[in-house]
Amino acid sequence: MKKLFVLLFSFLTISTCVNASSEGGEFKPGDMIMHHIADDYTWHFADGMVLYLPVILVDNGQVNVFSSSNFYNEHHELVPYKGYVLEHGHIYRANAEGEPSEDHAGLLDFSITKNVASLFLSVALLLIVFFTIAGRYKNNKGKAPRGIQSFFEPIIVFVRDEIAKANIGPKYERYMPYLLTIFFFIWFNNLLGLMPGGANLTGNIAVTFVLAVMTLLITVFSGNKSYWGHIFATPGVPKWLAPIMIPVELIGIFTKPFSLMVRLFANITAGHIIILSLFSLIFIFKSVAVGPLSVAFATFMNFLELFVALLQAYIFTLLSAMYIGGAVEEHDHVDDMGHGDGGH
Amino acid sequence: MELVTPNFGLLFWQLVTFLVVLFLLTKFAWKPIMQALRDREDSIEMALSAAEKAKLEMQGLKAENEKLLAEARMERDKILKEASDAGNSIIETAKNKANEEGNRMIAQAREAIENEKRAAITEVKNMAAALSVDIAERILRKELSDPSAQQALAQDYIREVTLN
Numbered sequence: 001m002k003k004l005f006v007l008l009f010s011f012l013t014i015s016t017c018v019n020a021s022s023e024g025g026e027f028k029p030g031d032m033i034m035h036h037i038a039d040d041y042t043w044h045f046a047d048g049m050v051l052y053l054p055v056i057l058v059d060n061g062q063v064n065v066f067s068s069s070n071f072y073n074e075h076h077e078l079v080p081y082k083g084y085v086l087e088h089g090h091i092y093r094a095n096a097e098g099e100p101s102e103d104h105a106g107l108l109d110f111s112i113t114k115n116v117a118s119l120f121l122s123v124a125l126l127l128i129v130f131f132t133i134a135g136r137y138k139n140n141k142g143k144a145p146r147g148i149q150s151f152f153e154p155i156i157v158f159v160r161d162e163i164a165k166a167n168i169g170p171k172y173e174r175y176m177p178y179l180l181t182i183f184f185f186i187w188f189n190n191l192l193g194l195m196p197g198g199a200n201l202t203g204n205i206a207v208t209f210v211l212a213v214m215t216l217l218i219t220v221f222s223g224n225k226s227y228w229g230h231i232f233a234t235p236g237v238p239k240w241l242a243p244i245m246i247p248v249e250l251i252g253i254f255t256k257p258f259s260l261m262v263r264l265f266a267n268i269t270a271g272h273i274i275i276l277s278l279f280s281l282i283f284i285f286k287s288v289a290v291g292p293l294s295v296a297f298a299t300f301m302n303f304l305e306l307f308v309a310l311l312q313a314y315i316f317t318l319l320s321a322m323y324i325g326g327a328v329e330e331h332d333h334v335d336d337m338g339h340g341d342g343g344h
Numbered sequence: 345m346e347l348v349t350p351n352f353g354l355l356f357w358q359l360v361t362f363l364v365v366l367f368l369l370t371k372f373a374w375k376p377i378m379q380a381l382r383d384r385e386d387s388i389e390m391a392l393s394a395a396e397k398a399k400l401e402m403q404g405l406k407a408e409n410e411k412l413l414a415e416a417r418m419e420r421d422k423i424l425k426e427a428s429d430a431g432n433s434i435i436e437t438a439k440n441k442a443n444e445e446g447n448r449m450i451a452q453a454r455e456a457i458e459n460e461k462r463a464a465i466t467e468v469k470n471m472a473a474a475l476s477v478d479i480a481e482r483i484l485r486k487e488l489s490d491p492s493a494q495q496a497l498a499q500d501y502i503r504e505v506t507l508n
Contacts, residue, residue: 127365
C-alpha cells in the first residue's frame, strides 16, 4: 500500500516531463533528467499545474518585463514574442524568421526563473524561521528553549562550537553570521530541492559559484601577515624555490573555493540525477514490474539525499571555516621551521 | 556543458539575495541569537561559579567552626586543669596546715604532760619525804620510849664515832 502510494507520488512528480517528451514519441531519459536539473522559465509543480514565471530582459538599457507564458501558444509550442525567442532554456533575440539570431550583445537576462523563484522561497523561509527563533530568544530571555527554538539551537551551537570555534580559533565571533547563513542556506535549499517539483538550486553552478566566491573573498580579506607570509615566503622552503612556490600557493587560494563550488554542485546534482534515473527505468522498460524495485531504490536514495543535504551543508561550512581559520591563524614561525608546513 | 556554465541572471539574483539575507539574518537573527546564547552560557557559568564559591565559603565556615570548637575544648581543658590544680594546692596547704597544727598541739600537749609529770613527781617526792620523816619520827618515838634502847643507840653512835 505504502509502495503504491510512493509510486503514485513519483508519477505525479515526473509525469509532466513524460508527457512533454511522449508527445515527441520516444521517451528520452537523458533529456528528461537534464530538463529537470536545469533552470526553466516555468515552474511545473505537477501535470497541469504550471506557473509561468516573469521574464525580465535588459536589452541595451531597455527593460522588458513579461510573463513567460507569452512564449507558448495554446498547443504548448514555443513561439517568438516581442522579438525574442526561447530556445533550449535560453532567450535570444529573434531574427526575421523567428529563429534565434547570432547577435547577443547587450542582452541581459534577469528573469525570475524557477531557480530564482525557489531561491526567493527558501530565503523567505529562512527569514521567517530565524526571525521567529530570534523573537523567541528575545521574549523567552533566560528560559529554556521551546519548540522550533529548541530544534535549531543545538545546530546553531554545533556550528559555533564544532565548526567555527574549532577551526577559526579565538576570532571566530566575526565569522559566525556568515557561517550560520551559508550552513542554513545550503541545508534549506538542499531540502527544498528534494521536494517534489522543487528546483535544483544548490545543484546549480551559479549558486555554488557565488557561495564559493563569498568564502574566497572573506578568506582573502581576513588574511593576516602570517597567511600572506606563508604564500609569498613559505617558511622552511629555500628562497630559490620561490618562483615555483608562489604560483603554486596563489593557485591554491583559488582551488580551495573552486573545490567548494564543484563539490556542492556535483553532489546535489548527482543525487537528483540518480533518483530521476531510477524512475526513468520504469519508462525505459515500459513495465510495471520494474516499478516497485525502482521505487524502493529511489526511496532509499531519497533518504540518502536527505542525509547528503545536511552533510553537504556541513562540509561547505566546515571547509569555509577551515579556510578562514587558515587565514586568521597566528603561526608560530620558530616552531614551524624545518618541519615544513605539514598541517596544511 | 550547459550544466557547468553559470547563468548570468541566476548569478545576479543569487548574489543580491544572498547578500541581503546575510545582512538581514546577521542583524535580526544571528546577533540576537548569539547574544542570547552567550548571555545564557554566562549566566550558567556565573551560577556555577557562585555555587562553587558558596561551597568554599561553607567549607571555610565549617573549618572555622571546628577551630572554634577545638579552641573551646582546649579552654575547657585548661580551666579544668587549673581548677584541679587549685583544688590540689588548697588540699595540700590545708593538709600541711593541719599537720603543723597537729604537731604543734602534740608538742604543747607533751610539754604540758611533762610539766604535769614534773609537778607530780615533785609532789610525790615531797610527799615521800614528809611520809619518811613522819615514819621515821614514829619509829623513833617508838624506839626511844625504852631507856635501854636509847642507851644502845647512843652506844652505837659513839662506836661509830670512835671508829672514825
